[in-house]
Amino acid sequence: ENAQPQEYVLIKMEVIPPFPPKLKVLEGKNVYLAAATLRPETMYGQTNCWVLPNGIYGAFEVNDADVFILTARSALNLAYQNLSRVPEKPTCLAELSGNDLIGLPLKSPISFNEIIYALPMLTILTDKGTGIVTSVPSDSPDDFMALQALVTKPALRAKFGVKDEWVLPFDIIPIINIPGFGDKSAEKVCVDLKITSQYDKEKLAEAKRMTYLKGFTEGVMVVGEYNGRKVEEAKPLIKNKLLEEGLAVLYSE
Numbered sequence: 001e002n003a004q005p006q007e008y009v010l011i012k013m014e015v016i017p018p019f020p021p022k023l024k025v026l027e028g029k030n031v032y033l034a035a036a037t038l039r040p041e042t043m044y045g046q047t048n049c050w051v052l053p054n055g056i057y058g059a060f061e062v063n064d065a066d067v068f069i070l071t072a073r074s075a076l077n078l079a080y081q082n083l084s085r086v087p088e089k090p091t092c093l094a095e096l097s098g099n100d101l102i103g104l105p106l107k108s109p110i111s112f113n114e115i116i117y118a119l120p121m122l123t124i125l126t127d128k129g130t131g132i133v134t135s136v137p138s139d140s141p142d143d144f145m146a147l148q149a150l151v152t153k154p155a156l157r158a159k160f161g162v163k164d165e166w167v168l169p170f171d172i173i174p175i176i177n178i179p180g181f182g183d184k185s186a187e188k189v190c191v192d193l194k195i196t197s198q199y200d201k202e203k204l205a206e207a208k209r210m211t212y213l214k215g216f217t218e219g220v221m222v223v224g225e226y227n228g229r230k231v232e233e234a235k236p237l238i239k240n241k242l243l244e245e246g247l248a249v250l251y252s253e
């Protein structure tokens with residue numbers, strides 16, 4: 001664990017009923033995959049959600065109506081942050097593996113895609129955030145490379161039971177323009193650095209270094225309520241709107 005606490009925004013991605021057999025016990029509740037992000041202003045461009053296929057998740061009661069699917073580790077932290085029906089004690093209604101979640105249709109806040117699907121990502125860390133990650137391939141090199149692999153490799157889709165219609169058509173939604181990188185900065189930086197694999201950690205770290213700070217300080221929103229505003233200004237406004245409307249919660253670890 002870091003000495004410095006990290007504050008994430010948890011995006012409430014609602015599982016669209018009817019639920020599959022493994023989730024049947026949750027029927028009647030509002031069930032969300034809770035994705036930890038540092039980039040709430042990019043949520044317009046979500047194309048899918050990422051889960052770790054062999055990861056262990058649980059469905060935890062946040063209050064009488066709401067259930068979050070995430071790791072037990074993050075559920076315990078949430079229980080100490082007023083996000084558990086029983087204070088300081090997580091209540092797990094169902095244990096689930098990442099494989100149980102692949103293919104779930106989700107409705108995620110402010111995404112231009114009305115329905116997005118949970119898909120496999122093998123580089124998810126179980127000791128960071130909630131183990132659930134939202135995917136924005138326009139602005140995240142990790143997301144871009146992982147989604148491109150699923151789109152271009154039918155064998156990879158078959159291996160994880162991913163249906164073609166969950167990943168195709170592969171439409172990257174431009175949301176932020178960064179001078180010198182355009183409005184699909186993740187794709188551009190991956191091409192420029194000749195990144196060929198989602199597992200090339202070093203090059204992906206370099207790609208992030210090249211775009212993140214510049215995106216924050218010089219990036220301009222090209223969609224949404226704050227179209228034309230700088231990312232630096234839009235980010236806290238979008239974050240507060242998500243929190244106020246109950247579409248997201250804060251989480252620290």
Ligand code: A2H
Binds near residue numbers: 127
């Ligand atoms: B970010 P930090 Cl558009 N394992 O959200 C792997 N990655 C995880 C994770 C986990 N358990 N939990 C969260 N993340 C990702 C959006 C985004 C993110 C964009 C651009 C960059 C970016 C959409 N994906 O992150 O190590 C989440 O992806 C750049 C690192 O705590 C989260 O924000 O700094 C970010 O990593 C948190 O990483």
